[in-house]
Amino acid sequence: MRDAVGRIQSVLLVGGSSEIGLAIVRGLPRADAVVVRLAGPDRPDMERAADALRQEGVGRVEIVDFDACAVGDQTHVVAAACADEPDVVIIATGYLGDQPTAERDPAAAARIVDINFRGLVPLLVGVAQHLRGQGHGTLVVMSTVAGERPRVANYTYGAAKAGLDAFARGLAASLAGSGVNVVVVRPGFVRTRMTAHLKPAPFSTTPDKVADAVATAIARGSRIVWVPGILRWVMMVLRHLPETLFRRLPG
Numbered sequence: 465m466r467d468a469v470g471r472i473q474s475v476l477l478v479g480g481s482s483e484i485g486l487a488i489v490r491g492l493p494r495a496d497a498v499v500v501r502l503a504g505p506d507r508p509d510m511e512r513a514a515d516a517l518r519q520e521g522v523g524r525v526e527i528v529d530f531d532a533c534a535v536g537d538q539t540h541v542v543a544a545a546c547a548d549e550p551d552v553v554i555i556a557t558g559y560l561g562d563q564p565t566a567e568r569d570p571a572a573a574a575r576i577v578d579i580n581f582r583g584l585v586p587l588l589v590g591v592a593q594h595l596r597g598q599g600h601g602t603l604v605v606m607s608t609v610a611g612e613r614p615r616v617a618n619y620t621y622g623a624a625k626a627g628l629d630a631f632a633r634g635l636a637a638s639l640a641g642s643g644v645n646v647v648v649v650r651p652g653f654v655r656t657r658m659t660a661h662l663k664p665a666p667f668s669t670t671p672d673k674v675a676d677a678v679a680t681a682i683a684r685g686s687r688i689v690w691v692p693g694i695l696r697w698v699m700m701v702l703r704h705l706p707e708t709l710f711r712r713l714p715g
């Protein structure tokens with residue numbers, strides 16, 4: 465529950481080592497006694513993130529094990545979310561995978577879908593139910609422009625993210641009037657470890673810019689955020705481009 469001056473007292477970051485997720489946590493107006501919970505599969509990564517947050521003055525940081533591919537792990541995360549009244553829950557889990565491998569290996573394709581979509585649905589259902597019960601809170605879901613129109617380079621990831629994006633928008637509609645807002649974030653290329661091996665695409669941005677846009681969206685109660693904002697109009701055009709032209713575009 466936010467404090468008397470509207471500062472956040474409890475945050476859950478799913479994707480607890482995510483560069484974008486951690487930048488979002490850092491960009492939130494937080495109370496001195498804030499509790500930050502980090503959920504993810506890699507404890508050492510999250511311990512490092514937790515130490516950094518403590519040094520920056522975060523009152524309490526807790527770690528929750530979560531592998532999106534492990535059936536049942538979602539229950540721990542929902543239980544962690546229910547430990548108090550979270551003000552903000554951020555879903556920043558993501559896995560780009562390797563598209564050529566996913567075309568040869570069904571298990572590799574399924575892993576991309578599991579981490580980006582299937583493994584997050586039970587978590588979203590549980591967290592949303594809890595937020596609805598408490599009657600307040602914001603759920604931030606990291607989508608991507610890659611879900612807007614499939615590209616040869618990453619269409620399995622794009623398809624999984626499109627599923628997540630649609631699910632989150634449906635959830636937003638079902639939570640209307642409950643006091644809970646769902647913010648769907650659609651960044652373009654963000655320079656993080658996830659994309660470190662790739663050539664930056666046009667309109668590339670940084671985790672801090674995404675965090676600024678998310679903080680503004682939470683404050684305004686916005687539903688969909690494009691980062692940078694111009695991508696909303698770029699994608700409106702690209703969505704209607706003939707397939708032959710679309711395929712020739714770089715990136």
Ligand SMILES: NC(=O)c1ccc[n+]([C@@H]2O[C@H](COP(=O)([O-])OP(=O)(O)OC[C@H]3O[C@@H](n4cnc5c(N)ncnc54)[C@H](OP(=O)(O)O)[C@@H]3O)[C@@H](O)[C@H]2O)c1
Nearest residue numbers: 479481482483484506531532556557558606608654656658
């Ligand atoms: N970077 C971009 O260009 C970009 C653009 C648009 C949207 N996004 C989305 O933004 C979000 C954050 O991305 P990022 O750039 O900050 O990347 P990142 O630092 O690699 O974060 C991805 C997070 O997902 C976690 N993860 C990976 N496999 C998992 C699994 N099996 N179960 C549970 N968690 C798992 C990672 O945990 P580990 O510590 O184990 O790696 C990490 O915490 C993602 O949803 C991503 O799809 C990124």
